[in-house]
Amino acid sequence: MVSNQEERLREAEPAQEPDEKRATLKICQDHGSRPDNLIEVLHAVQARDGYLSDDSLRDIAACLNLTRAEVHGVASFYHDFRRIPPGKTVVKICLAEACQALGCDALKEHAEEVLSTDMGATSSDGEVSLEPVYCLGNCALGPAVMFNGDLYGRVTPEKLDSLVSGADI
Amino acid sequence: MSVVTVFVPKDAAAVSVGADDVAVALSQESQSRGIDINLIRNGSRGLLWLEPLVEVETTSGRIAFGPVSASDISGLFDAGFLSGGNHDLSHGVTEEIPYLANQERLTFARCGVIDPLDLTAYESHGGLVGLKKALELEPLAIVEEVTVSGLRGRGGAGFPAGLKWETVRKESADQKYICCNADEGDSGTFADRLLMEGDPFTLLEGMVIAGRAVGADTGYIYIRSEYPHAIRALSDAVSSFEQANLLGKNILGSGQAFTIYIRIGAGAYICGEESSMLESLEGKRGQVRAKPPIPAISGLFGKPTVVNNVLTLATVPYVLANGGKTYSDYGQGRSRGTQPFQLAGDIARGGLVEKAFGVTLRELVEGFGGGTLSGRPVRTAQVGGPLGAYIPEAAFDVQMDYESLAGSGAMLGHGGVVVFNELVDMARQARFAMEFCEIESCGKCTPCRIGSVRGKETLDKIIVGEDLEKNLAVLEDLCVLMTDGSLCAMGGLTPMPVTSALKHFPEDFGLARQTVE
Numbered sequence A: 001m002v003s004n005q006e007e008r009l010r011e012a013e014p015a016q017e018p019d020e021k022r023a024t025l026k027i028c029q030d031h032g033s034r035p036d037n038l039i040e041v042l043h044a045v046q047a048r049d050g051y052l053s054d055d056s057l058r059d060i061a062a063c064l065n066l067t068r069a070e071v072h073g074v075a076s077f078y079h080d081f082r083r084i085p086p087g088k089t090v091v092k093i094c095l096a097e098a099c100q101a102l103g104c105d106a107l108k109e110h111a112e113e114v115l116s117t118d119m120g121a122t123s124s125d126g127e128v129s130l131e132p133v134y135c136l137g138n139c140a141l142g143p144a145v146m147f148n149g150d151l152y153g154r155v156t157p158e159k160l161d162s163l164v165s166g167a168d169i
Numbered sequence B: 001m002s003v004v005t006v007f008v009p010k011d012a013a014a015v016s017v018g019a020d021d022v023a024v025a026l027s028q029e030s031q032s033r034g035i036d037i038n039l040i041r042n043g044s045r046g047l048l049w050l051e052p053l054v055e056v057e058t059t060s061g062r063i064a065f066g067p068v069s070a071s072d073i074s075g076l077f078d079a080g081f082l083s084g085g086n087h088d089l090s091h092g093v094t095e096e097i098p099y100l101a102n103q104e105r106l107t108f109a110r111c112g113v114i115d116p117l118d119l120t121a122y123e124s125h126g127g128l129v130g131l132k133k134a135l136e137l138e139p140l141a142i143v144e145e146v147t148v149s150g151l152r153g154r155g156g157a158g159f160p161a162g163l164k165w166e167t168v169r170k171e172s173a174d175q176k177y178i179c180c181n182a183d184e185g186d187s188g189t190f191a192d193r194l195l196m197e198g199d200p201f202t203l204l205e206g207m208v209i210a211g212r213a214v215g216a217d218t219g220y221i222y223i224r225s226e227y228p229h230a231i232r233a234l235s236d237a238v239s240s241f242e243q244a245n246l247l248g249k250n251i252l253g254s255g256q257a258f259t260i261y262i263r264i265g266a267g268a269y270i271c272g273e274e275s276s277m278l279e280s281l282e283g284k285r286g287q288v289r290a291k292p293p294i295p296a297i298s299g300l301f302g303k304p305t306v307v308n309n310v311l312t313l314a315t316v317p318y319v320l321a322n323g324g325k326t327y328s329d330y331g332q333g334r335s336r337g338t339q340p341f342q343l344a345g346d347i348a349r350g351g352l353v354e355k356a357f358g359v360t361l362r363e364l365v366e367g368f369g370g371g372t373l374s375g376r377p378v379r380t381a382q383v384g385g386p387l388g389a390y391i392p393e394a395a396f397d398v399q400m401d402y403e404s405l406a407g408s409g410a411m412l413g414h415g416g417v418v419v420f421n422e423l424v425d426m427a428r429q430a431r432f433a434m435e436f437c438e439i440e441s442c443g444k445c446t447p448c449r450i451g452s453v454r455g456k457e458t459l460d461k462i463i464v465g466e467d468l469e470k471n472l473a474v475l476e477d478l479c480v481l482m483t484d485g486s487l488c489a490m491g492g493l494t495p496m497p498v499t500s501a502l503k504h505f506p507e508d509f510g511l512a513r514q515t516v517e
């Protein structure tokens, strides 16, 4: 079964470093090369590269015996999956109701200003991505922010400034 | 002096306001003072406004200090907090804090009390009693106990758990599944997360019991990616359960087999809807399935499947340990037992309140919650997540149970209560409901996919006062269409926040109060 996949992989156009392709194959195999593990595989590849490149999607499709359209369909359905590289720092601001009640809209505007980045965009220098998120489960201590994967509560504009200066953006 | 035990939560909410720094400062300060302490990282007690809440074990019980920051630590040592010494941050004996003392903690009995991953502590606080009983019972008897308890699904729809289990039990199939819905996408809710981080063994125990009851040997926990702390806690808990032979081929020598897999979501609200979750578990786009068939008959990979919320499953060990009757003694009418309510938004004392059904919204918001954090008057609360109704302050005497809320045009949902002060603009809240539906719609049916976009556009016009009468008529039509024509409750319930806002706060839509009332 494994050798069969390797064959399919070799047939796919070699547009990518073989090392990376091998690593993708390994990720698929670690997940049993099962199509129902596609989302886990996408998570793992994104954890490696920061995003999902066309090459990765093609390799994953080959490994899991899925069509590229199927893999693309899944990757595009879920908000977590990125098709372009994120900024070095990722700032997610909760924009859902409990945080709205505590002024997340003002926090969002402040963030857009100090980071010179629109919500949902990556700064032109590739330093920072500013992303909306709808609830981080910290609704009693809002406004809530996920800053490079770490959760913060009661985030005032000043608190956000100190996180930003700490991250050296 | 004997070694004092000090608790500092490692719950995500506590960590979000500095609990890790507090733990580090505590270790350093005790070392530099040459004092030995036994530092335990517990879950959260759910008194979130006091986080980081540090507790010290004394002869008169656990004494609470909070909210503690790292810079408070040396002052706390100076005040002799290790022997419960007086300090501005002291709240006395934790269990006697009214917020906690006035609750009925059944599902959350251990949360915040023990080290979440200490199996010995789990057992000494009543863990595994339910499972051991279940292993001696026939499957039908387990289902009957759950039926007697009156436990209904805590994920939102409130379907009787016993009935769902019985349907799956009666199916004959080579494979059945237990799927735990830990997607907790509703804004204003965090009870699943608190439990998974603070007492994950309870959830696993509930799943094993469910497996025995319906004849399933495999379980999945579908947990949202926004919860990295809970994912870690659950993964560790599963390993501990495996090592202790509480999962595997022959659980505690009973012959019962059960395996649990953890699957991580990818940021799609709709994947909390059970059939969308099953699609996602199969590695596909999270598109909602048409019903019938129901998951109990044809669920994951087409096999009979129990889909239950975290809280539903985590309540099962209590039901088995204490008997369904004991659980059903709490609550009122057809809402039996307790509900973990979550107080959020502009609220002075936000956190988890587990109470028997029947407590009023006013008791929750004013009594437990202490009104707003901002000090401004309360205007409304949205109950039951982003698809729930906005209830005006004047109607806060409504009793919190499934039927009473439904009777007043609202719903319990997952038990979230989000408080807004007088500055809230309800037309903007209505617009957000439509926008959220637009962002999160799975796209399968037109009323939801297109209706939400039109709804948002129409509200934009209403907000600037354009053709008010005409656009309000369009909005009301859209709401009827979405309610009646949507395939699932995403599109079907999005009108609830919209119409409740319009009904109770017409002035925010440019109308005189009496025109709508």
Ligand SMILES: Cc1cc2nc3c(=O)[nH]c(=O)nc-3n(C[C@H](O)[C@H](O)[C@H](O)COP(=O)(O)O)c2cc1C
Pocket: B152, B153, B154, B155, B156, B157, B158, B159, B181, B182, B183, B184, B185, B186, B269, B270, B271, B272, B273, B274, B275, B307, B308, B309, B310, B312, B313, B488, B489, B490
């Ligand atoms: C749009 C939508 C989102 C939902 N999100 C969740 C969720 O995050 N967690 C959950 O347990 N149930 C959620 N549900 C309810 C589930 O479809 C299902 O009723 C529930 O998981 C069944 O478990 P229970 O009977 O234990 O509540 C959602 C339903 C809809 C329509």
Ligand code: SF4
Pocket: B270, B288, B440, B441, B442, B443, B444, B445, B446, B448, B449, B486, B487, B488, B489, B490, B491, B492
């Ligand atoms: S109502 Fe919305 S979320 Fe539900 S099936 Fe239709 S399009 Fe999908």
Ligand code: FES
Pocket: A094, A095, A096, A097, A098, A099, A134, A135, A136, A137, A138, A139, A142, A144, B187, B188, B189
């Ligand atoms: S609504 Fe912002 S964290 Fe839940």
